[in-house]
Amino acid sequence: MHATAERIQQVFPDAFVKASEWRGDLAIQVSRERLHDVCQYLHDTPDMDFDYIVHVSSVDWPDDPERFEVVYEFYSIRHRRRIRVKARVPEDDCVVDSMTDIWKGADFMEREVFDMMGIRFRNHPNLTRILLPDDFPEGYPLRKDFPLRGKGWRDTFTFIGDKS
């Protein structure tokens, strides 16, 4: 296993779920309760030093009991390496701790994940919709049960020249 993944497993034995390395990308999965601690460790420890936040993303696996996957990707400018940290959350309680206190850039990225996938971030300073309108009525469009055409909201607008 990769040295960084082994370190995480040693330091957080209760939080570590699994690690994988594919096409040169290291990904570790941790429990969502300790996600913030693991990220804090990755940011603060000098020989980790993941000071750069690359992106925050989310994946929907509807058939899994822990339906959503929150994905953080970090980069260490000093050591020139990346890491992907993931946590699974169930649908009825899709909450994880916000990373805005560690990386300020996480603010907009987490808002986008909330907007598109409906995952909530605890302690986020301003968790509101960002790309969609604040009164968007149809839920969260990147979920797999959201149809590509939308749920009909945009068909309710009347256009110029519309006879109906």
Added chain:
Amino acid sequence: MKPIYEDQRESVYHVDPEHPESPALPTLRTEEMMLNMGPQHPSTHGVLKVVLALEGERIVRATPVIGFLHRGVEKLAEDGTYHQFIPHTDRLDYVCAMYNNFAYCRAVEKLVGITVPPRAEYLRTIVAEIQRIIGHQFWLGTQALDIGAMTVFFYAFRDREILLDFFDELCGARLTTSWYRIGGVERDIPSDLLDTLRRFVAYFPPKLDEYVTFLETNRIWLSRTKGVAVISAEEAVNFGLSGPTLRGSGVEYDLRKFEPYAAYDQCEWSVPVGKNGDTYDRYWIRVEEMRQSLSMVRQLLEKIPEGPIMADVPSVTLPPKERVFNDLASMIQQFKLFSTGFQAPPGEIYCGTEAAKGELGFYIVSDGTGKPYRLKIRAPSFIHMGAFDHMARGYMIADVVTIFGTYDIVMGECDR
């Protein structure tokens, strides 16, 4: 300054609580004013609205309201094959479409595990650097125009036309190019077009010096860029800024150097880095990057190898166009790839590419079918907008357009 009296009628005299002995001074009632800037504002480069909280002309808080150009590109990606998504990437950062194609194709190649032949890598790098020059010319012109220096706009756009005509001849489109393909490029650059590029490489450096003269002898432009939109190196890294916006603060973060791809390790070049982290430093970096790009193009044109322009992986890459209509196997291959796509192995990758605006990354999750299960675009403009509030506080209203300009923001990429 905080509001001193809620109601002016009570008293217009203010006694400083720390120095009660000094004479009371007459004051005016002050309060924060909210100002909507945009979404229909000529300097917002698309449809971007910022809600400014002002005290006088000073910005107390700036809240960007984005999403006016949101088209759900990430959702659309889940409904098409990997090949079908390439034209969508043109419409992200529509000023630098080639680089978006490049970033996406690299990500899919990493997912599938394809090695691109050397000639294709050279062509890709040359065109990508030409695209970077176009992006920086566009930035230089519009940024100076926004803050009142109009002349350089015309000169930059005149020279940009030469390169757009080059794109037109190369792939039939000036802006929405879709020239890159998974595993290579759509068609080879004919030798007369390569000569056009050679002529441009000789033609452009004196013009670039001309742009610099226009701006650096303009006192108004200098005073509106020096010391405006400053961000420290630590803050810039913490916000996840990238590209010239980050390098202006003195962080030498360039994926072309850190994780060399394509033919960037085949030529000599350096990463320009700023000192003060202000708009002027970012301007200087972009001008210097244009010089570096020209040097790269010149070097790569000299030693461009012969060979195929597409990787030969029939299950993934497209057959050469001339064979599609004459050869049954190629036609079947073409039909199969465009109707059902190829099966990517299950897994997930992230692949970042240094576009003109910053790190453009694609995070692709594959479940083994012909369509991406999830495709996330790491758009630099979106992440730069996250730092807007931080960078705008304390400046004047007039500086807001400089701060938009300093990121080289394109809303198509920001809103996706």
